[in-house]
Amino acid sequence: MAKHLQELKKLMDVMIHSQNDDHFHALGIEAVSIEQDRMTMKVEYKESLVGNPDTGVIHGGVITSLLDTTCGFAAATALGHLGLTPTIDLRIDYMRPAEPHKTIYAVAEVYRNTKTVIFTKGIAHQGDPEKPIAHAIGNFVNMGAETFEGFRQVILEKYDELESGHE
Structure with a gap:
């Protein structure tokens, strides 16, 4: 795995494990895989995420956040x-409701990378990408490396702190 992907994985670990009151914890978002220009994440089904108690269907906002x-x-x-890449624009097309008691996966890929904008597309599904719950198109700010001077060191130090606390 390329160095920047290894460091991005560490950033994700810091974001997921360092604050117990953020959306990663509230929703249970987890990384599944990370590759160049591609990411897979998931949310396990839990009652606290249900939008309609009569049907047990996960709230659409959970799927939007995951995508x-x-x-x-x-x-x-x-x-x-x-x-980091702040969101410029995100469009979600919901295809069908998620089935209760099943994990929701999101897979996203970069399809164009310009000097200022990174264009992505993604889907949410429950095990079969051919049966998507939702499609997403997202545009993100492409910020230069100079924007993150010092950021890398802070994240790597925080990651080391988290790792030493897990031993």
């Missing part, structure tokens, strides 16, 4: 350095 996060991290893989 935004997955597309954003896919965009970050395209930077070539450790950094």
